[in-house]
Amino acid sequence: MLTAKLQSGEVISLAEKKNKRYLQNLREKEVFYCRTCGEEVLLKLGEKRIYHFAHLKDSSCTEEYERESEYHMTGKLKLYEWLKKQGLSVELECYYHEIKQRADIAFEYENQKYCIEFQCSTISDEVFRKRTKGYEKIAIEPIWILGGKNIQRKHRNKVSLTAFHYRFLKENRLRQFYLPAYCPQTNQYIQMDNVYTLSTRKAFCHFSISPLQKMKISDLLKPPIPKFTPIHDWTIELYRFKATLLGSPLHSHFLTELYANSINPYYLPPYVGIPLKGSLAIETPPLIWQTYIFIDHFHEQDRGKQIYFHDIYTTILKKQREGHIITRSLPTISRNMLPFVIEEYLEQLSMNGILKKIKNHHYKIDKSMKIANNMEEWVQAEKTFYQQFS
Numbered sequence: 001m002l003t004a005k006l007q008s009g010e011v012i013s014l015a016e017k018k019n020k021r022y023l024q025n026l027r028e029k030e031v032f033y034c035r036t037c038g039e040e041v042l043l044k045l046g047e048k049r050i051y052h053f054a055h056l057k058d059s060s061c062t063e064e065y066e067r068e069s070e071y072h073m074t075g076k077l078k079l080y081e082w083l084k085k086q087g088l089s090v091e092l093e094c095y096y097h098e099i100k101q102r103a104d105i106a107f108e109y110e111n112q113k114y115c116i117e118f119q120c121s122t123i124s125d126e127v128f129r130k131r132t133k134g135y136e137k138i139a140i141e142p143i144w145i146l147g148g149k150n151i152q153r154k155h156r157n158k159v160s161l162t163a164f165h166y167r168f169l170k171e172n173r174l175r176q177f178y179l180p181a182y183c184p185q186t187n188q189y190i191q192m193d194n195v196y197t198l199s200t201r202k203a204f205c206h207f208s209i210s211p212l213q214k215m216k217i218s219d220l221l222k223p224p225i226p227k228f229t230p231i232h233d234w235t236i237e238l239y240r241f242k243a244t245l246l247g248s249p250l251h252s253h254f255l256t257e258l259y260a261n262s263i264n265p266y267y268l269p270p271y272v273g274i275p276l277k278g279s280l281a282i283e284t285p286p287l288i289w290q291t292y293i294f295i296d297h298f299h300e301q302d303r304g305k306q307i308y309f310h311d312i313y314t315t316i317l318k319k320q321r322e323g324h325i326i327t328r329s330l331p332t333i334s335r336n337m338l339p340f341v342i343e344e345y346l347e348q349l350s351m352n353g354i355l356k357k358i359k360n361h362h363y364k365i366d367k368s369m370k371i372a373n374n375m376e377e378w379v380q381a382e383k384t385f386y387q388q389f390s
């Protein structure tokens, strides 16, 4: 940690006091105490790590700061300095007695209190939720910033995301999702937005990367999100995904349903398995949950058939109860995302001419739902479908 208390109660912050001789002097005269547990801590002024305070070996401090890495401490310090340069009132390692939690950084902006948790190591969903709820209880908006080294970028717009990553999602005022990250080694702020989940792990997204010193506070709190849809990459990856599905014991229920309806997974229509922004709320791959909708409501149905949002939603809830659709835990998003995802899907289908919207939550089938007879037909159908995709 970077702050400690003196005997007098005065807080000493290593973000402000950096002179080694001054600190050596202080160390000779003073005893330092942990601001959370009150135990004595040592001031470390080595050359290898940044200056910091550390508990004694047998400490029982509830804060897990002993495992705090150099990466975490440096990041916390740099983010703190950046916020100070914005002219904001900022506090490093702010301890809240009411909830017994310590935030890495606390600040105020436009009459709203915020805190930053710069998280570089995996923590459980339970701890994440508990800490988030704690802050919300005392009207502080937490901003979880992911340690940049945790990003597994696979390609320009491709990333591997685990349950841990999805916990960091935030929404801007337009309800667009983004995932804030920061790397103290490169001093870059990294925003992942337009996250299109393809499978439990794989996703496409747009990376906005900028040096921290060029960032304004509004870029963190109210970022503009560019428009980005990775159609070409998506279709290629979806085809690969179909190949991995076949023979995977994980998806045997899905395959059984397909075969019971005599559907070859490769010939599923192009509007099954489409990229949607809300798909990240469902851990089950979009190809699978969209197929369940297809089988129950579209397959072999005539043009003109009425489609109601409520019926589709019921199908999804039933599949969820049976354990065939799993929603994703998103501790920082308070609304139930599931109805929004279904609505986004139906809206997209009506924009593509598959459905025709009659009124809110009410559509009718506007296209032949016939499955392709051969690969050639299928390729043509896919091409036509994505030409109209926006």
Ligand SMILES: [Zn+2]
Pocket: 034, 035, 036, 037, 038, 039, 055, 061, 062, 063
């Ligand atoms: Zn302590």
